[in-house]
Amino acid sequence: MTISLRKYLRNAFRLGSGEAVGRVCNIAIVVLLGHCYGVAVLGIYALGMTLAGYLQPAIDFGLKHVGARLVARFPESATEIVRRVQRRRLAMAGATIPLVLLYAFLANCPPDKKIFLFVFSSISAMYALSLEWAAWGREQLRLVGMAKAIVPACILLSLLIAIRSSHPLTWMVVGNLVGYSLQSLVFWIWWKRHQRVICEQEPATFAIAESLAWQRTSIMGVAWLCNIAFAAIDMLMLGIMASPEQVGLYSAAYRTLNQVLIIYYLLNFVLYPQLARQTVVQRVRMLRSSLLIGIFATGAALALLLATFRQPVLAIVFGRAFVTAGPLLLVLAWCLPLDFLTTYLSNAYIAWGMEKKVLVCTAVAAASNIVLNLYGIPRYGAMAAAVNTLISYTVFLVCLALAGRGVKRSPANLEHRPEFAS
Numbered sequence: 001m002t003i004s005l006r007k008y009l010r011n012a013f014r015l016g017s018g019e020a021v022g023r024v025c026n027i028a029i030v031v032l033l034g035h036c037y038g039v040a041v042l043g044i045y046a047l048g049m050t051l052a053g054y055l056q057p058a059i060d061f062g063l064k065h066v067g068a069r070l071v072a073r074f075p076e077s078a079t080e081i082v083r084r085v086q087r088r089r090l091a092m093a094g095a096t097i098p099l100v101l102l103y104a105f106l107a108n109c110p111p112d113k114k115i116f117l118f119v120f121s122s123i124s125a126m127y128a129l130s131l132e133w134a135a136w137g138r139e140q141l142r143l144v145g146m147a148k149a150i151v152p153a154c155i156l157l158s159l160l161i162a163i164r165s166s167h168p169l170t171w172m173v174v175g176n177l178v179g180y181s182l183q184s185l186v187f188w189i190w191w192k193r194h195q196r197v198i199c200e201q202e203p204a205t206f207a208i209a210e211s212l213a214w215q216r217t218s219i220m221g222v223a224w225l226c227n228i229a230f231a232a233i234d235m236l237m238l239g240i241m242a243s244p245e246q247v248g249l250y251s252a253a254y255r256t257l258n259q260v261l262i263i264y265y266l267l268n269f270v271l272y273p274q275l276a277r278q279t280v281v282q283r284v285r286m287l288r289s290s291l292l293i294g295i296f297a298t299g300a301a302l303a304l305l306l307a308t309f310r311q312p313v314l315a316i317v318f319g320r321a322f323v324t325a326g327p328l329l330l331v332l333a334w335c336l337p338l339d340f341l342t343t344y345l346s347n348a349y350i351a352w353g354m355e356k357k358v359l360v361c362t363a364v365a366a367a368s369n370i371v372l373n374l375y376g377i378p379r380y381g382a383m384a385a386a387v388n389t390l391i392s393y394t395v396f397l398v399c400l401a402l403a404g405r406g407v408k409r410s411p412a413n414l415e416h417r418p419e420f421a422s
Contacts, residue, residue: 018145023259025152027317030255032159034318037168042318043248044113044169046255050235051100051117052124057228058099059092059125061221064133065350069276071137079195082134093128100125107239116169123173126180131187136272143190147183154179219355226362227346230369230392234377234385237370241377250382252318253328256310260302261339275351283352287345287404295344299337307333331386338393345400357403365396 033042057064067085071078104118135144158175162168235254238247278286306313310329314322349358369392376384 014142014145016145017142018147018149021146022149022152025149025156027259029152029156029159030252031317032156032163033168034252034322036163039248039321040244041168041248043244043246043251044109044116045172046235046247046251047107047109047239048117048120050232050239051103051121053232054225054228054236055093055096055100055121055124056127057221057225058096059089059128060133061088061092061225062219062355063089063221064136065272067133068137068272069351069353071134072139072276075138078134078138082131082191085133086128086131089128093125096125097122103236103239108242109239109244113169113244116173120169120173120176123176123180126177126184129180129184129188131191132183135187135190138194140190143186147186150183150186151176151179154182219359222359222363226359226366230362230366230396233366233370234373234389237373237377238382238385242381246382249322249325250328250385252314252322253325253332253382253386256306256313256317256329257332257335260306260336261343272347272351275348278352283348286348292341292344295340296337299340303333303336306336325382328382328386331383331390335390335393338390338397342393342396342400345397345404349400349403354403358400361396361399361403364399365392368392368395 029045030042033045063085067081070081074081100121101118104114104121107114107117109117130147132144132147135147155172155175158171158178159168162171165171235247235250238250275283275286307330310333311323311326314325314329318325346358346361349355369388372388372391373385376388
């Protein structure tokens with residue numbers, strides 16, 4: 001399977017058109033919170049969004065990537081795939097709610113803010129109803145992109161309605177509920193309209209059952225949770241071991257970093273279904289050194305630009321009170337070239353069925369981040385979290401580089417059955 005550059009860029013634009021709207025809404029939310037309500041309120045909102053971000057991989061637990069890969073490989077079996085995947089996702093959503101309640105109880109914030117954390121994050125469990133993963137596997141990227149904008153748009157609208165209210169967090173809970181309800185409805189309408197067209201042949205029941213076996217998907221699920229822990233556990237640990245103000249400053253720096261990364265994440269997201277159909281020879285080409293060096297150099301150039309203009313960016317976007325987050329952003333900016341490489345490699349490995357190797361790499365990186373934060377955050381606060389993030393990115397990249405050496409030694413039958421690679 002040869003990746004068409006024209007098709008790739010067209011799909012990236014389709015996904016990006018909606019993603020851009022959602023990203024603008026997210027930026028507008030944090031700008032309003034930063035300028036109108038201050039560091040502490042932004043910190044609480046950031047914690048709620050981080051918890052919601054953890055719910056998605058916990059609900060999917062490997063099913064998003066495995067399910068999308070199966071839909072891409074066996075479109076004639078989409079009905080059976082959707083039935084099996086959704087049943088598991090709903091069960092996982094129910095299991096996550098007590099964990100959200102536990103974190104809200106442990107968070108270092110006033111009781112009313114604890115209630116917000118629990119309710120806001122629990123509503124995000126409605127993600128289990130969404131068929132985004134199936135649309136992704138079918139490369140319905142315009143639909144996926146536009147649907148991603150629904151939740152942040154609804155939260156922004158609710159915040160604008162409550163701009164003169166003394167209870168902005170309550171209104172954002174309402175916006176979150178409306179957003180997830182609409183998002184789920186959009187994907188279900190798409191599925192009902194296209195189900196008969198997609199499913200034209202007899203389902204490959206055995207292949208589906210084998211791929212969705214708990215032993216297989218749990219490896220992907222744990223790997224993705226470790227990846228989230230590696231990337232965002234510092235925010236949750238700050239929420240327990242530091243003040244909301246520290247969380248707010250760190251969130252401002254980290255969100256600035258994410259705005260730079262979003263286009264790159266989008267390009268990797270678009271690439272996934274095509275990577276899943278590659279042969280062994282094509283996989284080896286995707287790991288050539290010239291390509292990896294180019295990815296790293298692009299990230300380094302963006303890191304230098306962000307580090308140079310960190311203070312005016314923070315002041316304009318969040319307000320003068322957030323300029324003190326400049327040193328945090330200076331450190332986090334140099335995660336960009338490392339993130340460019342780790343995102344590309346982990347996305348490719350997962351598409352090629354190398355969940356076990358990704359699991360080992362992310363587990364080592366996440367463990368290093370947690371251990372370093374347990375020591376550093378109580379002593380140095382948010383700065384420790386920033387430095388430890390840079391260190392753990394380095395650990396992650398080294399592990400992925402070592403794991404990639406096995407791609408050239410993959411068995412030849414992977415050309416025909418990439419979904420069963422190990």
